[in-house]
Every structure is written in structure tokens, then in C-alpha cells.
Amino acid sequence: MSSIYRILLCCTAVALMATASKAAPKTAKYDLGARLDEILTSGVESKVYPGAVLIVGQPGKTLYAKAFGHFTYDTTAPAMQMDTMFDLASVSKVAGTATAAMLLIDDRKLSIDDLVTSRIPGFGANGKDKVTVKDLLTHVSGLKAYENKDKVEKSRQPNESHSDALIRDYSELKLSYEPRTSSTYSCLNLQTMARVNETILADRQDKLLKQRVYGPLGMKDTGYVLTPEQKKRCAPTVLKPDGTLLQGEIHDPLANYHGVEDHCPGNAGLFSTAPDLAKLCEMYINGGKFGKKQIIKAETVRMMTQNQMPAAIKDKRGLGWDIYTSKPYVTDLNKTPETTVVGHTGYTGTLLWLDKNSKTYVVLLTNRTYPDDASKKKGQLDISTVRKMVCDAVLRAQPMYKSYYAQTDKKK
Structure with a gap:
């Protein structure tokens, strides 16, 4: 790539980031498409991701649907x-595990106030006897953010599956702290929640998700176990050292170690399409509905x-869902439940975003970790800015929102 082209790309990225919060062009009609x-x-050209698929819609209506780029650069x-199809990573938490939990709540087989130890014998050790289902789904359980799979493997018992060892x-x-006194976004919470469900x-x-949600909705390409x-x-997520692609395999190390043979990982591991x-x-x-x-x-x-968070905690979360409170993800008109x-x-590089006020949703799927999961340098266009x-x-x-933005x- 020529140095001139590199400079042009950099300038494009900076210009796009600068317009993230600027007013829309003053034309008769805002051209969303x-x-x-x-x-x-710009995300493809600036190498934020090799490719992406975006759908914007409302009930019964698609406002925008388009694919960009390629599987690789x-x-x-x-x-x-x-x-x-895309590796959803943590979007699996809400599209899979939390959704399954809501079905069990509907069936009165589960309550958000249930103690985890009542479903997983032994979980209450070392002060975890008061951790509830709600604590797991809102990330206030006190469990740490992540676990070292190599540590778990060293302690795995003979004939013990990876998922059981976890x-x-x-x-x-x-x-790390008493439940409900602080908040730590944790993959352990949702792996544990999946085991409670199962x-x-x-x-x-x-199986429950396919029967009650994915099947009725016609989500034929959503699951943990894929066909050839x-x-x-x-879309591949990594170019491995041997030159092969990590494609159709779970990117998240903990979910990958967990596997899908006997149980669903819970924190990641779900694959799906934008439609x-x-x-x-x-x-x-x-x-x-x-x-x-x-x-x-x-x-x-x-x-x-x-919002289901304790009053003393400033973060806002639902059950599995994040609640956005900062611009440009929200406006000042998104204040009430x-x-x-x-x-x-x-x-x-995935995103689900739902504005309950205008009944509008966004599905943005990318493989931004390809080829080597490297972070963008400061000043470069990145996935966070693209989402915003x-x-x-x-x-x-x-x-x-027309008058609000006007x-x-x-x-400014």
C-alpha cells in the first residue's frame, strides 16, 4: 500500500470519527442508507474488520439490510x-442463555430470586451461598471476570469433562466482594447460568431454545453446533499460525475449552446470521411477540x-441485557423504563441494539478480530466508534427524534 493511500485512509477515519456526533446534513430528508x-x-477500508452485515428494522419492517467486504482482507x-454466519461471542449471553432463562421463568420452573446453590450443589462454598440467579444475570454475584483455562485443565479430574471441570x-x-455490593462483568456468571438452566x-x-424461540421465529442458522x-x-475470526482459519469454531478461549459436546457454554459459543x-x-x-x-x-x-441493578450501584443492567445510558447510543428521551x-x-465485533421508544433495532455483525486480534492504535477508527x-x-x-436533534x- 502506498504511503499516500495510507495517509488518505487515516484522514478518512479521523473525519468519520469527528462526524459521529455532528448534525445530520441539512437536507429535506435524512438519508439513512x-x-x-x-x-x-469506512470500517472495511480502515481495516476495522474484513467484512460486516448490518440490519436495521422495526416490527414488520426492514429499514436497511446490507453486507460489506469479504471473509478476509x-x-x-x-x-x-x-x-x-458469525461467532456472536458475548451476544450469546442474551441471545442464548438469558433467553433460555426467561423461558424457564415463564414456565415457573425458575425464579430470579432462586439461590444458585439450590440448582448446583456445592456452588455455595466460600461465601457463595447467597448468590442468586438475578445476581448472575446482572453481574453482581462477586465472581471474577474470567478464568484461566490452563489452571482448570491442571485440576481436572480423570473422566471429568471440560464443562464439569469449569x-x-x-x-x-x-x-471478589459480597453479592450486590459491586459489579463485575463476568463470563463466569453466564456459564454458571447456563448450567442452572440445564x-x-x-x-x-x-434444545429448549430451538423448540420455543429459534424454531417458531424461523432462525434456522442459529445454534451452538454447526453443520459442515x-x-x-x-466468517473467520483468526488466521492461525499454521496459516489455517479459525472458522466455525468458538473464538472465546473459555467457551472453546468448555466445548459444546455435553453442555452449552453460556457466555459465548453461539453462531448466527443477521437475518x-x-x-x-x-x-x-x-x-x-x-x-x-x-x-x-x-x-x-x-x-x-x-434496570435490575441494586440501588447502590450506578451501572444499569437488565437480566442479560445491558442498558445504554450515554450518547450517542441514546437521547435525552430514553429515560424511563x-x-x-x-x-x-x-x-x-457484534452488536444488538434495541430502542424501545421508537421500536427500532440494529443488528451489526463483523469479524473484527481477524486476522490476529490486534487492538487499534489510538486515533484509528475502531469497532466501538463504528457501533456508536x-x-x-x-x-x-x-x-x-427530529426536533430533539434539531x-x-x-x-453545538
Whole structure:
């Protein structure tokens, strides 16, 4: 690449970041499609990701749907398509584990106030006897953020599966703090939650999800276990040292170690497509209803997407869902429980974002970790900025926010 071209790319990235919070062009009609095209294309050109798929929609309506780039930075690689599958990383927490938990709550087989130790014998050791299901789903349990899989492997017992070794390890851990006194976003929380689900079910949680959610919604390309054909459609996340691609295999080290043979990982490991996830978002933003079918009870969805954090903790989270409070993910009109913006991101470059106020959702899937999971240097366009620009553009396109942005942009 010539030095001149590098300079042009850098200037483009800086210019795009600078416009993330600027007013939309003063034209008769805000062109959402053109703005999103510009943002997503810049992500490919600035090597934030090799490719991406974006869908913006509302119940019964698709506002935008487009694929960008290729599987890798080699332009002869397969082009991204609408049916390209992605490793969802932590989006699995809400699209898989938390959703399964809500179904069990609907069935009155689970309560958010249930003690984890009542479902996983031995979990209550070392001060964890008061940890509840709600604590896991809101990340206030006191469990640490992550675990070293090599440490777990060294202590694994003969004939003990990887997944059982992990749950035993978590059961033996000491808490970092008393439950509900602080917050630590933890993959251990959702791996434990998945095991709670599967203990109640006496089966894998993906079977329940396929029967009650993925099947009825027509999410045919969503799951933990992929067919050979589906693996070929997966966007690779890493170029391995031997020159092969990590494709259709779990990127997250802990979920990868856990495996999918006997239990679902819970924190990551779910694969899906943008069209599949658009259906899931539509169901959630429509109060648990998809078409004429009620998938999850409206009151359960309401509970799941409202702030469930202890009053003493400033962070806001629902049950599995993050609650966004800062601009440009939200406006000043997203203050009440009925108008909040919820969502979740994934390490591989994924995002679900739902504005309950305008009933608008965003599904953004990328493979930003390719080829080597390197972080962007300061000043370079990165996935966080791309996400913010996309959400800002979508909010600006909603008629109900037109006067709000007209007023706030004048003050800048």
C-alpha cells in the first residue's frame, strides 16, 4: 500500500470519527442508507474488520439490510452475504442463555430470586451461598471476570469433562466482594447460568431454545453446533499460525475449552446470521411477540429489559441485557423504563441494539478480530466508534427524534 493511500485512509477515519456526533446534513430528508453505507464501508477500508452485515428494522419492517467486504482482507476471499454466519461471542449471553432463562421463568420452573446453590450443589462454598440467579444475570454475584483455562485443565479430574471441570472450579472460587455490593462483568456468571438452566431442564438449553424461540421465529442458522455447510458460511475470526482459519469454531478461549459436546457454554459459543438475529430483536422489541405468536410473556420481557441493578450501584443492567445510558447510543428521551435502550456487544465485533421508544433495532455483525486480534492504535477508527456512529445515524433517522436533534445540534 502506498504511503499516500495510507495517509488518505487515516484522514478518512479521523473525519468519520469527528462526524459521529455532528448534525445530520441539512437536507429535506435524512438519508439513512447513504450514511450507513459510508460508515460500514469506512470500517472495511480502515481495516476495522474484513467484512460486516448490518440490519436495521422495526416490527414488520426492514429499514436497511446490507453486507460489506469479504471473509478476509484478501478481495478474492468469499464476499460477505446476508446469510454469512458469525461467532456472536458475548451476544450469546442474551441471545442464548438469558433467553433460555426467561423461558424457564415463564414456565415457573425458575425464579430470579432462586439461590444458585439450590440448582448446583456445592456452588455455595466460600461465601457463595447467597448468590442468586438475578445476581448472575446482572453481574453482581462477586465472581471474577474470567478464568484461566490452563489452571482448570491442571485440576481436572480423570473422566471429568471440560464443562464439569469449569463449573467445579467456579464452585470452589472465593468471591471478589459480597453479592450486590459491586459489579463485575463476568463470563463466569453466564456459564454458571447456563448450567442452572440445564440442571432444571435435565438437557441442553439449545434444545429448549430451538423448540420455543429459534424454531417458531424461523432462525434456522442459529445454534451452538454447526453443520459442515454452516461452518463454510462462517466468517473467520483468526488466521492461525499454521496459516489455517479459525472458522466455525468458538473464538472465546473459555467457551472453546468448555466445548459444546455435553453442555452449552453460556457466555459465548453461539453462531448466527443477521437475518436470524433481526427476528429475535423484533420479538423482544415487540414485547415478546413475533407475528401473532407470543414467544415470551410480555411481563417477562418487561422485567428483562428494565434496570435490575441494586440501588447502590450506578451501572444499569437488565437480566442479560445491558442498558445504554450515554450518547450517542441514546437521547435525552430514553429515560424511563418504557423508553430505555438495551443491547449487548460481543468481542468478535457484534452488536444488538434495541430502542424501545421508537421500536427500532440494529443488528451489526463483523469479524473484527481477524486476522490476529490486534487492538487499534489510538486515533484509528475502531469497532466501538463504528457501533456508536451506526446507532447515532439510526436514532437521527427516527421521526420522533427530529426536533430533539434539531435543538441539540444548534447548541453545538
